Amino acid sequence: MQTSNASTKPYHPFIVFHQRLFLSKPLGGFGGVVFAIFLLGGVFADLLAPYGMNETNMFNSLQSPSLNHLMGTDHLGRDVFSRILYGAQLSVIVGFLAAGLATIISVILGVVTGYFGGKTDMLIQRFVDAWMTFPDLVLLIVVVSIVGPGTTQIVIILGCLYGIAGSRIIRGSVVSIRENMYTHAAQSMGAKTLHILWFHILPNVMPVVIVLFTTRVGAVILAEAGLSFLGLGIPPPSPTWGSMLSGSGRTYMYLGPWLALAPGICLTVMVYAINIYGDALRDMLDPRMRGR
Numbered sequence: 001m002q003t004s005n006a007s008t009k010p011y012h013p014f015i016v017f018h019q020r021l022f023l024s025k026p027l028g029g030f031g032g033v034v035f036a037i038f039l040l041g042g043v044f045a046d047l048l049a050p051y052g053m054n055e056t057n058m059f060n061s062l063q064s065p066s067l068n069h070l071m072g073t074d075h076l077g078r079d080v081f082s083r084i085l086y087g088a089q090l091s092v093i094v095g096f097l098a099a100g101l102a103t104i105i106s107v108i109l110g111v112v113t114g115y116f117g118g119k120t121d122m123l124i125q126r127f128v129d130a131w132m133t134f135p136d137l138v139l140l141i142v143v144v145s146i147v148g149p150g151t152t153q154i155v156i157i158l159g160c161l162y163g164i165a166g167s168r169i170i171r172g173s174v175v176s177i178r179e180n181m182y183t184h185a186a187q188s189m190g191a192k193t194l195h196i197l198w199f200h201i202l203p204n205v206m207p208v209v210i211v212l213f214t215t216r217v218g219a220v221i222l223a224e225a226g227l228s229f230l231g232l233g234i235p236p237p238s239p240t241w242g243s244m245l246s247g248s249g250r251t252y253m254y255l256g257p258w259l260a261l262a263p264g265i266c267l268t269v270m271v272y273a274i275n276i277y278g279d280a281l282r283d284m285l286d287p288r289m290r291g292r
Helices: 013-024 026-043 080-116 118-132 136-147 151-178 181-188 193-229 241-251 258-285
Strands: none
Touching (some): 080 118, 181 193, 193 241
16 A cells, blocks of 8 residues: 655755744744735735825825725825735735845855955955944935935945945955865865855855844834835835935824834834744754753
């Protein structure tokens, strides 16, 4: 009697890893679930939103939350819940693109400076030190004021800002990995530099890279919301959580408190969920943190 292959097929490593994460770090696993809900809500905003993001109806202006409008309406009668979903979509796009760009920059700078050392390390790291002396918000305001607001500009600016600063984290891991026996063995056998970087250095810093990317997503979303609140983020008519707080949320705070509470709570919960999920990933992927 033959047994089905489906019954004996092992689970995907991604599923197994998150099962372990839920058992050992339940709070981090909960954060991952909350983040996934926001992620799916943003990706499928076009299907989930009951109204258009800029669909106005002055007869329904400043209505409190109800079955027809789960989070109420703003002063133009636009459904707040629909705008929250489309705002999550923009946050997901900007967060992942800017965090991805930042991670790539961090890996390139960190691997080059950490492995080669010498004058290359000194010159690049002194530039990083000088870069980190500028306050993030001030630097963002100055650069955005020069190049102008827009999704592409925000992604590039935030990616460069967090990418250069994050290179020091990757550099520290590369310096320790460079001194391991397997790296010296590959060098003594005549392996090329690119071969060592690709097959020995980069795979061993991937846990740090994954955690860095996760934490950068939350930081980017929060920074984009701050710029939108100041009027320097993604321009209208695209709804962002920061612009919703700055516009109708601040103007009609007393007449319609849900206008400020809805985007504010979503922003807080999403960033907090990403941070605790990133901390759990760090604890699971870093052998030195296991068991704590």
